[in-house]
Amino acid sequence: MYSEKDYLMLSGIQHFVFCRRQWALIHIEQQWAENYQTTAGELMHKKAHDEGSFEKRGDLLTVRGLRISSRSLGMSGQCDVVEFHQDKDGAELFGYDGRWRPVPVEYKRGTVKEDGSDEAQLCAQAICLEEMFQTEIREGFLYYGQNRRRHRVEFTEALRENVKKLSGEMHELLLRGYTPNVRYSKRCKACSLEDICLPKLQKDVDVRAYIEQNIHSKD
């Protein structure tokens, strides 16, 4: 269990999955750069958050911008949308009759990613909501702006274990104040921190190849 002073930004988990170094540059070294993707994503989230708004339609209560935290993950953040569905197995909600099952919904621009970063972020939100409402949450949804579709995410044991492992690694890196080295890959082209990270300059160079290229080739 972490204390509040050690909480990490929950949204950082998607940076961490995308690239450990990117996360450390943002969250340990406090460097940040906007590119088209981050700006468009930010605008989309602002629209989705509309902080603190409640809307009730029949047996569905929709809450936007709900602040969340988890002591077991040592994280806090904000959900774009949490839907509370009336369900006898759900949690009690102050001011509302009956029991309600929380379902987190996260808005993303673009489309489904292969690296699992969005699923990890959504699952971390679910773990926070479970601790706050003392109930079990089996599923959530990612809404992708490009195709305007919802993608269902099941919070399996494997996904939960992975999120706990990621959170442990993040806390450990922060404690050590360690920024991982560059691992250059095609994702660097889409990275908002490429100009700060300078991955091509910093990637490890094979000494033999360097000598061949820069010394022997000049003989």
Ligand code: SF4
């Ligand atoms: S440029 Fe590449 S290595 Fe550097 S932070 Fe971005 S993704 Fe990571």
